[in-house]
Amino acid sequence: MSQFFAKRFQTLTPYTPGEQPADMEQFIKLNTNESPYAPSPQVFAAMDRGAIGDLRLYSDPTCQQFLKALAGEFGVDENMVMAGSGSDELLGYAFAAFGQNGVAFPNITYGFYSVLTDLFALEVQKVPLNCDCSVKISAYEGKKGMVVLANPNAPTGIYLPLDDVETLLQQDENRLVLIDEAYVDFGSESAVCLLKTYKNLVVIGTFSKSRNLAGARLGYAVANAELIAELNTLKFSFDPYNVNTLTLLAGAAALADKRYFTACTQSIIETREFVCNELKSMGFEMTKSAANFVFCAPLSPLSAQVYYKKLRENGILVRWFDTPEISHYVRITIGTKKQMEEVLGVTKMILDEKAL
Ligand SMILES: *Cc1c(COP(=O)(O)O)cnc(C)c1O
Numbered sequence: 001m002s003q004f005f006a007k008r009f010q011t012l013t014p015y016t017p018g019e020q021p022a023d024m025e026q027f028i029k030l031n032t033n034e035s036p037y038a039p040s041p042q043v044f045a046a047m048d049r050g051a052i053g054d055l056r057l058y059s060d061p062t063c064q065q066f067l068k069a070l071a072g073e074f075g076v077d078e079n080m081v082m083a084g085s086g087s088d089e090l091l092g093y094a095f096a097a098f099g100q101n102g103v104a105f106p107n108i109t110y111g112f113y114s115v116l117t118d119l120f121a122l123e124v125q126k127v128p129l130n131c132d133c134s135v136k137i138s139a140y141e142g143k144k145g146m147v148v149l150a151n152p153n154a155p156t157g158i159y160l161p162l163d164d165v166e167t168l169l170q171q172d173e174n175r176l177v178l179i180d181e182a183y184v185d186f187g188s189e190s191a192v193c194l195l196k197t198y199k200n201l202v203v204i205g206t207f208s209k210s211r212n213l214a215g216a217r218l219g220y221a222v223a224n225a226e227l228i229a230e231l232n233t234l235k236f237s238f239d240p241y242n243v244n245t246l247t248l249l250a251g252a253a254a255l256a257d258k259r260y261f262t263a264c265t266q267s268i269i270e271t272r273e274f275v276c277n278e279l280k281s282m283g284f285e286m287t288k289s290a291a292n293f294v295f296c297a298p299l300s301p302l303s304a305q306v307y308y309k310k311l312r313e314n315g316i317l318v319r320w321f322d323t324p325e326i327s328h329y330v331r332i333t334i335g336t337k338k339q340m341e342e343v344l345g346v347t348k349m350i351l352d353e354k355a356l
Pocket residue numbers: 033085086087088089110150154180182205206207208214217218219
């Protein structure tokens with residue numbers, strides 16, 4: 001540790017991203033919930049020489065064109081949306097802006113939330129999930145500060161119905177609820193419609209998963225105009241040009257291609273259901289996923305850690321979390337049908353080995 005590093009950061013444990021192997025060809029990569037499909041052909045078309053030439057200029061700090069399209073998509077006013085360099089950046093602004101009375105979230109959820117509460121030195125309350133891994137709504141009654149839920153949750157994939165989100169909003173109208181909808185497009189309902197009724201709601205989403213643009217880094221926030229203005233106060237105090245020119249174009253092009261979006265997300269949903277049925281028939285237990293991954297536990301005596309290692313030896317990367325409550329699960333991103341058939345084949349082989 002150098003003498004220059006601020007004391008308050010010396011004990012930070014940063015987020016551990018899923019592995020991005022240098023030699024990707026070697027692996028079927030199902031460990032970071034990326035899309036197996038290329039961005040929309042309209043995104044390719046938008047990345048022309050003119051767009052590259054425009055890199056000479058700063059990107060539009062108001063992200064106007066993109067936000068106009070996004071507001072249209074959600075049916076809200078343009079002052080109710082904001083763009084970020086990935087949703088992670090917007091989560092950062094939201095935690096910094098609204099977390100001063102502490103932040104409550106499930107004990108099992110997206111790992112970045114506790115990194116952010118550490119970074120900004122916010123008081124954190126981790127609320128245990130129900131035994132079936134669903135979010136325990138009643139446990140948030142009386143909790144002060146901001147409530148943060150990934151919906152569907154990560155890494156469980158379980159979707160909390162909007163009625164329950166509404167209950168959370170009603171528990172205390174002076175308490176903010178942030179819903180992180182990174183996986184909402186794989187078969188569940190967005191909370192954006194609740195913004196008409198509730199002023200204590202922020203919805204955050206991303207183009208990384210369902211829009212096939214993880215490497216472009218594009219996220220968004222939707223909330224009432226006052227909250228968005230406050231998030232913008234932080235953005236303009238930290239990184240006014242937070243979304244680059246090519247990414248803004250890519251985002252608008254991806255939004256415009258509704259058919260491609262629907263085809264990709266539908267195909268992921270179908271493949272997910274196929275994989276769930278196959279894994280169940282091999283004795284796996286799993287949560288009911290509404291996301292682009294399955295969270296599954298192999299049948300004893302095969303441990304999740306050994307299953308993870310054996311998949312890796314066979315060129316398949318999935319995610320295993322060394323966290324006691326969920327260490328008997330692995331999280332497998334849904335790839336193409338062909339990739340998933342390979343996973344199922346290798347899994348069968350691993351199970352047969354174990355039976356010997
Ligand atoms: C993937 C993910 C994100 C991060 O998305 P980016 O837009 O790529 O930063 C946010 N929240 C959850 C729950 C995620 O799984």
